[in-house]
Amino acid sequence: MSEAFEKYLRESCKISxxxxxxxxxxxxxxxxxxxxxxxxxxxxxKSICFISSGCLRLYRFDDDGNDHTVRFGIENWWIxxxxxxxxxxxxxxxxxxxxxxxxxxxxxTAWEDLLKNIPALxxxxxxxxxxxxxTSQQRIYSLISASAEQRYLEFQKTYPKVFNKVPLHxxxxxxxxxxxxxxxxxxxxxxxx
Amino acid sequence: MSEAFEKYLRESCKISxxxxxxxxxxxxxxxxxxxxxxxxxxxxxKSICFISSGCLRLYRFDDDGNDHTVRFGIENWWIxxxxxxxxxxxxxxxxxxxxxxxxxxxxxTAWEDLLKNIPALxxxxxxxxxxxxxTSQQRIYSLISASAEQRYLEFQKTYPKVFNKVPLHxxxxxxxxxxxxxxxxxxxxxxxx
DNA sequence: CGATTCTTTGAAAACAGTCAATCTGTGTGG
DNA sequence: CCACACAGATTGACTGTTTTCAAAGAATCG
Numbered sequence: 101m102s103e104a105f106e107k108y109l110r111e112s113c114k115i116s117x118x119x120x121x122x123x124x125x126x127x128x129x130x131x132x133x134x135x136x137x138x139x140x141x142x143x144x145x146k147s148i149c150f151i152s153s154g155c156l157r158l159y160r161f162d163d164d165g166n167d168h169t170v171r172f173g174i175e176n177w178w179i180x181x182x183x184x185x186x187x188x189x190x191x192x193x194x195x196x197x198x199x200x201x202x203x204x205x206x207x208x209t210a211w212e213d214l215l216k217n218i219p220a221l222x223x224x225x226x227x228x229x230x231x232x233x234x235t236s237q238q239r240i241y242s243l244i245s246a247s248a249e250q251r252y253l254e255f256q257k258t259y260p261k262v263f264n265k266v267p268l269h270x271x272x273x274x275x276x277x278x279x280x281x282x283x284x285x286x287x288x289x290x291x292x293x
Numbered sequence: 294m295s296e297a298f299e300k301y302l303r304e305s306c307k308i309s310x311x312x313x314x315x316x317x318x319x320x321x322x323x324x325x326x327x328x329x330x331x332x333x334x335x336x337x338x339k340s341i342c343f344i345s346s347g348c349l350r351l352y353r354f355d356d357d358g359n360d361h362t363v364r365f366g367i368e369n370w371w372i373x374x375x376x377x378x379x380x381x382x383x384x385x386x387x388x389x390x391x392x393x394x395x396x397x398x399x400x401x402t403a404w405e406d407l408l409k410n411i412p413a414l415x416x417x418x419x420x421x422x423x424x425x426x427x428t429s430q431q432r433i434y435s436l437i438s439a440s441a442e443q444r445y446l447e448f449q450k451t452y453p454k455v456f457n458k459v460p461l462h463x464x465x466x467x468x469x470x471x472x473x474x475x476x477x478x479x480x481x482x483x484x485x486x
Numbered sequence: 487c488g489a490t491t492c493t494t495t496g497a498a499a500a501c502a503g504t505c506a507a508t509c510t511g512t513g514t515g516g
Numbered sequence: 517c518c519a520c521a522c523a524g525a526t527t528g529a530c531t532g533t534t535t536t537c538a539a540a541g542a543a544t545c546g
Contacts, residue, residue, distance in 0.1 A: 160434055160438070162438050162439075166438075168434060168437050168438040169437075170430060170433060170434055170437075182423065182426055182427055182430070183427045183430065183431075186420075186423050186424075186427065226419070227379075229422060229423070229426065230375065230379050230422070231379075232426060233375055233422065233425060233426045233429065234375055234376040234379065236426065236429040236430060236433060237363065237375070237376065237429060238376075239433055240363060240429060240432055240433060240436065241353055241361060241363055243433065243436040243437065243469060244361050244362075244363075244436065244466070244467070244468070244469030245353070245355045245359075245361040245469070246355075247533090248533085248534080267491090267492065267493090268492075268493065269492070269493080273437070274437070275437070276436060276437030276438070277534075277535090278534070278535055278536080279492085279493075279494090280493090280494080280495085280534085280535075280536080280537095281533085281534055281535075282493095283493060283494050283495080284494085284495085284534090286493095286494095287494075287495090440501090441501085441502080460523090460524065460525090461524075461525065462524070462525080470502075470503090471502070471503055471504080472524090472525075472526090473502085473503070473504080473505095473525095473526080473527085474501085474502055474503070475525095476525060476526050476527080477502090477526085477527085479525095479526090480526075480527085
């Protein structure tokens with residue numbers, strides 16, 4: 101169950117057996133079936149969540165009821181609604197499993213204790229957050245500068261594992277285009293070859 | 294010169310006079326004339342930069358030589374290229390002053406020392422980074438879900454101070470649309486009233 | 487197999503980009 | 517003070533891209 105996480109954390113930061121044990125002790129595991137929801141908008145997100153296996157997505161409904169995929173998460177990624185978590189207010193986003201998945205969860209207080217007591221974990225998480233910000237900056241640049249086609253290719257190249265796990269209409273929603281447009285982009289590619 | 298920063302920091306976090314003094318001692322001030330560059334792509338960004346006054350932008354050139362505004366910064370904001378800073382590699386981005394501006398700078402090593410020695414500063418900066426991430430998440434959602442017109446209105450409403458300081462063609466580039474399209478969006482508004 | 491979901495396609499309409507020209511406001515030098 | 521240059525903003529005409537809506541094909545799953 102948590103072997104994947106153990107391996108991940110050992111490779112990600114220098115952490116003692118003892119600290120690793122406290123981290124595991126404070127966690128709970130959860131299995132999600134396909135389409136199971138982990139967060140409904142309106143609820144407050146109070147967890148830190150590591151994905152051991154499977155695939156999840158973070159998405160949001162607009163005023164017309166259309167959903168927009170803000171982020172995907174697969175094994176060894178973390179997922180959550182930072183805004184709701186940090187500000188302790190109702191989430192605007194939803195999280196659902198796109199496939200049978202298993203996650204590891206910590207409560208906010210438990211996690212804060214861990215961060216306080218395990219500097220290596222805090223350092224690691226700070227670096228992780230920094231990288232997440234860099235990634236979102238890159239995504240913004242891509243959205244304002246590149247064509248739908250370029251964004252599609254970039255996504256496929258950068259996140260091949262994700263690409264292979266999620267339905268195309270969600271890729272479209274992640275790229276900010278309609279499924280039909282994505283379909284036509286793909287068509288042009290097969291034709292061009 | 295640094296009064297603005299002093300006021301800002303006192304209001305942002307609980308910090309002792311002594312700590313504030315060390316922060317100021319480690320800093321250097323710099324005045325920028327209009328259009329002066331603070332970072333050229335290819336260089337490595339090695340500073341933490343606080344904007345005391347004026348207006349700057351972070352932008353990037355695409356392969357066709359068009360520039361895209363990734364972010365603006367005005368007084369009491371921080372600006373920099375996180376990716377270049379964290380990974381200590383050549384920047385893909387540029388930073389320039391859009392008006393006569395003054396900034397306060399810290400070297401990376403000086404800043405890291407400060408963070409290590411002043412927990413209140415570290416906490417504050419962590420919160421700031423968290424908020425920056427939330428903001429970029431919001432921007433991504435806006436880019437994938439909203440029309441150009443909606444994004445324009447949202448920008449104007451959310452950052453009125455920035456809106457009033459920057460030329461429209463840069464707003465367009467920030468929104469991911471051409472200046473002509475922005476011009477037509479604005480035209481429709483004056484007509485509708 | 488039938489039901490459901492996902493993807494593709496076609497045609498029309500809406501939207502956004504490009505290019506070139508014009509307009510507006512600002513500031514400079516004669 | 518005027519004429520001019522310049523940068524920024526707007527407009528028109530045209531082109532290209534994306535959305536929308538409706539329908540039809542795949543693929544998947546019980």
